């Protein structure tokens with residue numbers, strides 16, 4: 001559920017699309033919490049990894065899900081032999097050590113989970129540890145980053161509008177053609193021509209969104225397809241298993257997508 005990256009690790013590859021790097025840095029200087037809005041697989045997680053590295057902060061990532069409780073984030077008492085000992089959760093660790101805490105898809109989590117971040121999002125910057133009857137002040141370097149996918153129906157349903165407004169919101173989407181091709185070439189290890197074809201086909205495939213596809217072809221799916229091609233899988237088969245199959249269970253839609261990829265590969 002949680003991963004930690006230290007500043008000493010190698011810089012993650014991130015291809016900026018607009019001025020998101022500068023805005024994030026400005027938000028960090030003022031310790032404003034940041035929300036990354038955008039569809040799945042468009043680079044939000046990679047961006048946070050990159051920014052944490054760039055600003056030399058450790059990153060603690062929590063993939064939120066519907067069973068995630070506030071104790072999972074904040075911490076809990078555990079029984080150790082005859083004693084109960086307190087164990088900090090990932091959010092508390094980040095608050096104490098001045099890490100970046102990235103709550104991926106926060107709206108998936110239960111309401112009581114989202115409530116614990118409220119006091120961290122305003123000028124108080126503190127975290128209540130209710131079970132311990134304590135409140136801890138966030139480390140000066142702590143930063144809260146959340147992501148959410150506006151395409152899902154749960155859109156911020158668990159975040160109060162007043163909380164929402166305390167976030168600086170950066171909007172992400174699949175990048176423009178040339179930039180996306182550069183990303184796919186780099187990530188998948190394929191040449192520019194092949195990456196260009198994948199991206200061109202994906203742009204056509206994304207037009208099928210209005211025909212009942214819940215998710216469109218993501219940059220991540222293109223990277224997967226390219227990686228399979230680089231690993232020796234026949235191009236069309238790579239498109240089928242990395243892009244089409246995961247995207248739809250509907251035979252007709254799958255065929256419509258394959259039709260597009262057949263025109264390119």
Ligand code: ADP
Pocket residue numbers: 013014015016017038039040041042043044045046047175183187219220223
């Ligand atoms: P999200 O968090 O939005 O679901 P990710 O950040 O995991 O998506 O992106 C999926 C993959 O797409 C990444 O692992 C990376 O390979 C690639 N990617 C997408 N956008 C970028 C970008 N701007 N720079 C570098 N890689 C990117």
